[in-house]
Amino acid sequence: MSVNAPITLSNVTLTHGRHPAVHHVSGVFAPGSLTAIAGPNGAGKSTLLRAIAGLHKVQEGCLHAPRGAMALLPQAAAMDRQFPVSCLDVVQLGHWPRAGAFRALRPAERHQSEAALATVGLDGFGRRPVGSLSAGQFQRVLFARLLVQDAPVILLDEPFNAVDARTATDLLALVRRWHGEGRTVLAVLHDLDLIRAEFPETLLLAREPVGWGPTAEVLSAANRLRARMMSEAWDEAAPACDRAA
């Protein structure tokens, strides 16, 4: 599949063990689109993002995504920083899809990593252990890694959580830049004002799609209420699918 191919979902169902997380998701993320994935806690947003990244098995339906062309920013809470690596080490990991696990990195690649750290406002932080960084600084390091990955599809799971307003503004500028470069960007977000201001498309999820399309239409009061009610009514112990596709 070409790297600028769309991400297409056809009646996708995702489960955790025998428990359903998301079902009946059908639609397309167009190449170059900038989409927010919104919805209540537990709506299945992270599970869907991980499935798109190829990290979660699709139980039913079809999901076509340009494999190998994606960069994923996981939720900060899912990351352990208590290991002895430097900021530069973390950023350098962004090279491995192209460099492979065994080739030594070239000077140009190291230079690129240092430049990425400077771009996110962390010039000179290369040798700092990641365990010594604030939450916002660590998020900047992860954005530097995304810069180095240089992927045509970028998946962000709650990228602005636990960061201050200035950091969020700086990181949002990178999201705008990626969109301007024609990359496909999907971001799981809770801040509806931010979504309305910055994201032209939204997928509103409550285990299944409540709306998917232009943000102003999708985030209507009626849809938000429906998402909340669907989420509250969800039975965690229900079978993976209780209705036909």
Ligand SMILES: Nc1ncnc2c1ncn2[C@@H]1O[C@H](COP(=O)(O)OP(=O)(O)OP(=O)(O)O)[C@@H](O)[C@H]1O
């Ligand atoms: N590793 C797991 N094992 C079992 N169930 C899980 C696992 N991860 C998520 N779930 C369940 O799957 C459902 C969807 O979770 P998911 O994290 O995808 O939702 P979310 O919309 O991203 O939530 P939040 O906004 O709180 O981050 C929830 O009921 C959750 O408890």
